[in-house]
Amino acid sequence: MISLVLAMLWRRRGQAGTLALLSLLAVASAVAAPAYLIAAERAVAAGQIETAATSELTMVTRRSLDSIDDPSGRAGIDFPDAGKVLLNLNGFTYYHSAEVPAVGLEKSIEFPTRAVYRQGICDHVRIVSGRCPAAEGDALVGEDTARRLGLAAGDVIALRAARQNDLTNPPTWTAEGVPKTMTVSGTYRPVDSTEAYWGLHGYFVGGPGIGSGEPVFTNHETLETMQRTVTTMAIDGIAEPGTIDIDRLDQLRADLVRINTTSDDLDQIQFSSAIPRLLDRIDEGRAAARLLVPVIAVPLVLLACFTIYLTVGYGAEGRQSELAVVALRGTRWWTRWWLATGESLIAVLAGAVAGCLTGQLLVNAAAAALFPGVGADPAFSSLRYAPLAAVAALVAAVVAQRRQLTSSVAGLLRRTPATGRRRVAAAEAVVVVLAIATGAQYALADEPLTGVGMFAPALLVLALALVAARALLPLVNRGAVAALHRGRLGFALAGLQLSRRPGAGRLFALLVAAAAVAGYAASAVDTAARGREVEAMLGTGADRVLTVNPVTKRKLIDAVRAVDPDGRFAMAAVKLPAGAQTPPGYAVDSERLATVAAWPEDGPDPDDVHRLLHPRAADPPLFTGPEITADITYTSGGAPLRLTFSLSSTAGLGDGLLQLGELRPGTHTYRHQVALCAQGCRLNALSITGGDADTPTVSGQVVIRGLNTGQPAPLTDPARWRPTEEARLSAAPDGLRADVTVPADGAVGAWIQPVATPYPVPMAYAGRELNDVTVTGVAPAPVPLTPVAALPAVPAAGRQAALVELDYLDVLSAEPKEASEPQVWLNAAAPADIADRLAGQGLSVASDAPAATVRAGLDRQGPAVALWFHLIAAVLAGLLGAGALALTVAVDRTRRAEDLTALRIQGLRRGPASQATLWTYPVLVTIATGVGVLVALAAWRLTGWALPLAGLTPPDLPLPTWPRPSAVLAAAGTVLVVEFLVALFSGRNLRRRIERP
Incomplete structure (x- = not known):
């Protein structure tokens, strides 16, 4: 068969x-x-391993030593017990580091200067001037910090270890240690601030209340001989190529669990790593x-x-x-x-x-x-x-x-079956x-x-x-x-x-x-x-998004417009600050939405959105030259008041505050030369604060009778001015009268702004209609928003977010505060040297997020x-x-x-x-x-x-x-x-x- x-x-x-x-x-x-x-x-x-962030290829063991436990403040900065945690794990390169918070270099005490020793530092920074630290007492200062403070190689600085004072609001830093005299051996800039060598320490993260984002690097001997407050010591393990390999992921996860267990058994040792996040992904x-x-x-x-x-x-x-x-x-x-x-x-x-x-x-x-x-x-x-x-x-x-x-x-x-159809x-x-x-x-x-x-x-x-x-x-x-x-x-x-x-x-x-x-x-x-x-694309916001170090909104707008005056490839953007009444989203230079931003397919025309977000508003008072003149009558309520002008250059020279000082009783003319206004400037706001007094509050009446603006300022019309709750405006026969009651300590003042924006500020929104929302932290008072356009999604923010005009938020900011996360959005036409061009305008790129890189990772x-x-x-x-x-x-x-x-x-x-x-x-x-x-x-x-x-x-x-x-x-x-x-x-x-x- x-x-x-x-x-x-x-x-x-x-x-x-x-x-x-x-x-x-x-x-x-x-x-x-x-x-x-x-x-x-x-x-x-x-x-995932190939596209992992550098933070996902590192691990760190930390130990903090407080001078409370060491009255001399000069205990050694080594902690050999950490070797039990990390150093027996093969496939990693290890770097020791230590840092101390200090004051004395910067004028501000709202943030400390980070005095840091890091092993192998000279191989990972570019020496701009001078040399790397070699002798005891040498210090390496950041390039921007040295330029801002006028420091050069050979100059002497004094740093004192500091401790945070939580009794103030916001917290401040108080000197506690003996001054340590250091010699500036040179200035530096990091070769690559994102490379794995820097670990998880965030040395170059700066911003308001954080710092300059440029630590002072020194050597082991200098830091060890300095009287310190809190010394944070660390050993970083940086994965070598091939260590995180597809054939040994289970073993690596087991090693990380063992390290965690070991660190828990050791006193004052903390272990952290983002490698588990990579393994989870x-x-x-x-x-x-x-x-x-x-x-x-x-x-x-x-x-x-x-x-x-x-x-x-x-x-x-x-x-x-x-x-x-x-x-x-x-x-x-x-x-x-x-x-x-x-x-x-x-x-x-x-x-x-x-x-x-x-x-x-x-x-x-x-x-x-x-x-x-x-x-x-x-x-x-x-x-x-x-x-x-x-x-x-x-x-x-x-x-x-x-x-x-x-x-x-x-x-x-039979050629045609007679049965079976039912089955x-x-x-x-x-x-x-x-x-x-x-x-x-x-x-x-x-x-x-x-x-x-x-x-x-x-x-x-x-x-x-x-x-x-x-x-x-x-x-x-x-x-x-x-x-x-x-x-x-x-x-x-x-x-x-x-x-x-x-x-x-x-x-x-x-x-x-x-x-x-x-x-x-x-x-x-x-x-x-x-x-x-x-x-x-939509998740990134544009073909490429550059995050720059903190600058004012006006500086950001002016710098981007200087680099791209025709609006062909760049747009300024700032994240809206988080708050209970503030939706997530962005403030952008909306006239460039159509050419730069990634836009949802079924969204309204971006040019129409721009017209809704940026309707015509009254022009603010403009000074045409460097001389600022103000005719003011002050009627004292028993204690002095101080008057300050907030100004922005119309020629891209930035922002500034003109302090007229204490007002003298009676009618006086105040004249000041302001270099910022050499080519013209805009009056953003007037600030009236209290002087020294024995009482909690200070009251007074200020009548602004004249400003030497190009066009006469609308002083006789209180409706053309917007005050905070500390001031009440009314019309005087020949000017603007403000009855002011402010705290005597000067911490909070009365702000008076010319009405140069729509109010509430127009907002395009995605998701449910947003009502009774405000933006806080950008102006003296919360800025109300009103919806004018619905979007399927806000670029880079998602389906529950808002989009507002950056120029208007800048005008309402009153004082020149730095934006926490300023960005420059770019389209595919942006030149290859865009980072250098932005640097020429004073913008330093902190991170670069191309949409193509995001797409490659998703693929x-x-x-x-x-x-x-x-x-x-x-x-x-x-x-x-x-x-x-x-x-x-x-x-x-x-x-x-x-x-x-x-x-x-x-x-x-x-x-x-x-x-x-x-x-x-x-x-x-x-x-x-x-x-x-x-x-x-x-x-x-x-x-x-x-x-x-x-x-x-x-x-x-x-x-x-x-x-x-x-x-x-x-x-x-x-x-x-x-x-x-x-x-x-x-x-x-x-x-x-x-x-x-």
């Missing part, structure tokens, strides 16, 4: 080879999914991959089993006459079973064995192309689903031949019910991609394909009958072949499912790719890596559809050739015969592909919302939820082309057969 089955295989070797190929694809699909997951998990780890990416790969692998495997079921069934129908002879001879049941199924089972089994190797080789090739240097790390675990897939393929082959195994001789000789309808109904049940669980579950919910996309695709076949084939039959009545025999014969051929509905459903799987995969890939683009995360398998699945689905079609046509060829030859003999013309042979299956493929696109979109609508395309914690941005039509059509079109060519070539072969003489 074996030799007979082998002879049958050889006789129909084309069909057997095609069936083996389909079985190969089925098992390869089952093997490729776990094999790809192994490769994807390695690629996710490698990508790797785990999150791997978890996303483990969700996304099965979503497309399950429908692919089901499609493969359906393909084998269909093709084996078609082959068995083609061999019914042979099997009828076997049944007629009265052979035993096992002989009949073997002769009926042996040919198919051998082909399926051979394909299954080859599929195990093919699946792994396919993944190896894909990993080599997609993740160079990572490798697929083949393992036996990738074969864990191969036996199940092989068994499923064999079961599908047996079930497909059930009729040939159980039918009588008469049933086998087919019942099976299809079961699939539809399962699709509804799993779809409901998918929609209602908190975690839809678990349990049976994982099968929902696959069952929905299959159910919709079967329903489409049930619905459309009767329409094709009606069309064929109508064509027959109109005498269009070619179209009628083609349509009847499709609608009345046994199994044609299942073939149509399979082709629909193949196109749908490809379309679904394309939907996921395209939606995710566009989402990553939104995350990178290495779990969802993006996993979705490459969707493209592989789309290719395999197309091959399955083409293979099933080829085998079906091959089985049909003999019978159709007999039928059409007989019709030709009876007088059927050549033209209609050619139409019937050439266009039967191409039309079927075309219709099925079109329906497949609709099925893919329907399945995507029902299930795509739950896929973690943006990661497990997606950002608060309007990410796309639908693919572009072009992407779905491109995937379906590729499947259509392949299947159309198979159908066309098969039709030509059939035509040659019936045209033979």
